[in-house]
Amino acid sequence: MKGDVGASPGRDSSPLPDCPSCGDPVSFVTVTGPHTGSASPCGCSVPPGLLERD
Known part of the structure; x- marks a missing residue:
């Protein structure tokens, strides 16, 4: 299979x-x-702005 599609979600x-x-x-x-x-x-339900990056 080409690439690592779906491998280790949330990895660093x-x-x-x-x-x-x-x-x-x-x-x-x-x-x-x-x-x-x-x-x-x-x-998932999340409040706006919670995932904003600097």
Whole structure:
């Protein structure tokens, strides 16, 4: 198989932040209200701004 697709989700070399609920890498957060949002692709509920980077 070509590459390591799906190997070691959440590994240290991932450029994506980890979901605070499940630990999976988060590609983006969809904001649904002032204090609610949904992490993708895992679908966990997270508050907006929690995964912001400096």
